Amino acid sequence: MKPTCQQLLNIETISFAFKNNRQEISESIVSCFYSCYRSLFVKWAKITYRHYPVDLVESLANDSFTDGVLKLKESASRGELYQSNASVKTVLFHYCRNMLLGNLKKEKRLADKNKQLQLVVSNEAKGNTGEMESELKEKRYELIIRALEKMNAADRQIIQWQHIEGKSHDEIAAILAIKVSSLTNRIYRCMKRLRKLVEEIDKKNS
Amino acid sequence: MGITTEQYERMIRFLDADMEEAEMDAFEKELDSNPEMRKQLDFEQSVRDEFMLRGMDRLPGTVATNENLPPPAAPGKVIHMQKWIAIGAAVVTVITFLTIFWQKPGKNPGVADRKNMEVIDTVQQNVIPPGATVAESVKESSKKVDLALLFKQYFKKDALPEQYPLFLAEALMDYESGNYTTLQKLNLNNLPQTRSAGETDRKENILQLGHYYKGLAFLQAGNTRDAITNLHWVLNNQPDKPLQAKAQWYLALAYLKENNSKKTAGLCRQIVNDRENHILVKNAEKILDALEK
Numbered sequence: 144m145k146p147t148c149q150q151l152l153n154i155e156t157i158s159f160a161f162k163n164n165r166q167e168i169s170e171s172i173v174s175c176f177y178s179c180y181r182s183l184f185v186k187w188a189k190i191t192y193r194h195y196p197v198d199l200v201e202s203l204a205n206d207s208f209t210d211g212v213l214k215l216k217e218s219a220s221r222g223e224l225y226q227s228n229a230s231v232k233t234v235l236f237h238y239c240r241n242m243l244l245g246n247l248k249k250e251k252r253l254a255d256k257n258k259q260l261q262l263v264v265s266n267e268a269k270g271n272t273g274e275m276e277s278e279l280k281e282k283r284y285e286l287i288i289r290a291l292e293k294m295n296a297a298d299r300q301i302i303q304w305q306h307i308e309g310k311s312h313d314e315i316a317a318i319l320a321i322k323v324s325s326l327t328n329r330i331y332r333c334m335k336r337l338r339k340l341v342e343e344i345d346k347k348n349s
Numbered sequence: 350m351g352i353t354t355e356q357y358e359r360m361i362r363f364l365d366a367d368m369e370e371a372e373m374d375a376f377e378k379e380l381d382s383n384p385e386m387r388k389q390l391d392f393e394q395s396v397r398d399e400f401m402l403r404g405m406d407r408l409p410g411t412v413a414t415n416e417n418l419p420p421p422a423a424p425g426k427v428i429h430m431q432k433w434i435a436i437g438a439a440v441v442t443v444i445t446f447l448t449i450f451w452q453k454p455g456k457n458p459g460v461a462d463r464k465n466m467e468v469i470d471t472v473q474q475n476v477i478p479p480g481a482t483v484a485e486s487v488k489e490s491s492k493k494v495d496l497a498l499l500f501k502q503y504f505k506k507d508a509l510p511e512q513y514p515l516f517l518a519e520a521l522m523d524y525e526s527g528n529y530t531t532l533q534k535l536n537l538n539n540l541p542q543t544r545s546a547g548e549t550d551r552k553e554n555i556l557q558l559g560h561y562y563k564g565l566a567f568l569q570a571g572n573t574r575d576a577i578t579n580l581h582w583v584l585n586n587q588p589d590k591p592l593q594a595k596a597q598w599y600l601a602l603a604y605l606k607e608n609n610s611k612k613t614a615g616l617c618r619q620i621v622n623d624r625e626n627h628i629l630v631k632n633a634e635k636i637l638d639a640l641e642k
Contacts, residue, residue: 183373187366190377191394236366244398248526284399291408303408306397312361324354331357338392 148175152231154224161219169216176212180232184208184239195247203246211239237309290340298333305330352386360390364397402527404570499639500605503632506569507595514555516540517562524566532566533575535559557588561596568603576603594625598633610640
């Protein structure tokens with residue numbers, strides 16, 4: 144009897160299949176990835192990156208999903224999946240999301256370069272678009288860093304765990320020895336404060 | 350309109366892509382009807398994207414805990430509590446010692462003040478030598494903070510050269526867009542054989558630029574040890590003068606990040622003496638000034 148996706152999509156089975164090169168199970172796992180998660184990821188991408196053209200996000204999300212699956216396969220064959228406490232879906236979406244972000248940025252850079260070329264052809268000011276874009280990016284990053292500097296160390300540490308190390312709420316709550324619900328509140332207050340600080344600094348600058 | 354804890358939990362689950370299709374549909378509707386929630390979501394997403402794109406592995410003033418924690422909550426809690434109990438016990442012991450030795454001279458009212466002070470001094474030196482160490486470590490840590498600040502003030506990633514070898518193109522484009530992992534993983538030990546390669550695609554050029562940008566990628570990601578190895582490689586392999594000055598500069602910054610002010614100063618002095626790149630010379634002079642202070 145063929146195993147169901149629910150039976151196949153867990154860290155142990157996936158690691159076993161890809162690490163030991165078990166062709167048949169690997170293929171079933173990959174087809175389960177596509178049938179269970181692809182449309183969900185595309186939907187997620189459309190909601191998240193709604194500032195980009197929908198068609199572009201949709202096609203890049205599809206490509207990124209394939210890249211994400213490949214990346215997960217690589218990690219699994221190196222036995223790295225065991226290091227993660229997250230679910231298969233979270234790990235897969237993490238890879239896909241990173242791929243999508245990279246692809247979106249590449250696409251944006253190409254579009255900027257095209258704009259620059261058009262500007263050169265029409266003898267208009269050269270290269271302003273690209274510079275402005277990178278300046279804006281730099282500015283946003285600077286704002287976040289400056290706002291972070293104004294926050295207290297405890298809040299910064301929580302952001303480090305949550306957004307950089309990708310720790311789950313359960314893990315962070317365990318470190319801080321508090322309830323998960325209290326932690327959620329704390330993270331929300333912390334991120335709200337960060338947002339407010341970013342807005343304040345931006346306002347002052349402008 | 351604000352956000353409730355439940356709504357925020359949902360938002361985090363959405364950001365972690367931990368929702369089913371129907372739930373995602375409902376969430377999208379909820380976002381449309383709650384602009385505050387949408388704003389917060391966009392903000393959180395942008396923070397995540399910025400950190401990811403820049404390959405950040407540590408925020409200033411935080412401790413990176415790269416090692417995996419045990420999955421169940423309880424052991425983490427126990428370890429955490431044990432740590433605090435140990436710290437608490439240490440503090441109580443120190444306070445007790447201090448109290449005993451402060452009170453001792455007080456029991457002899459005939460003893461002169463000066464003598465009291467001597468007793469206290471002796472006690473502090475003999476019984477609690479950490480007193481001195483604490484002061485030193487505080488001084489040391491403030492020095493560390495300064496060096497870290499100095500690094501942050503001067504570190505800015507280098508732009509790409511106008512022409513670069515095809516072999517490095519993908520990694521360098523990723524570097525430009527803020528993805529530093531491709532460069533970090535780039536294998537420079539196994540370069541493809543190229544016949545009649547132009548100046549740009551010469552093996553030495555690939556290796557020098559490769560190691561240079563690899564060093565920068567590691568530095569950007571906070572891995573100073575590998576950054577130093579790669580930048581040293583560049584300096585040990587006769588780069589041209591402009592690349593040498595830049596490699597020296599970033600190596601100086603890597604040492605700055607490692608709190609090695611001696612090596613930083615040495616490299617900065619070389620940059621100042623060589624006078625190859627006037628911006629770097631200026632910055633190196635500023636760092637030297639700051640280090641001397």
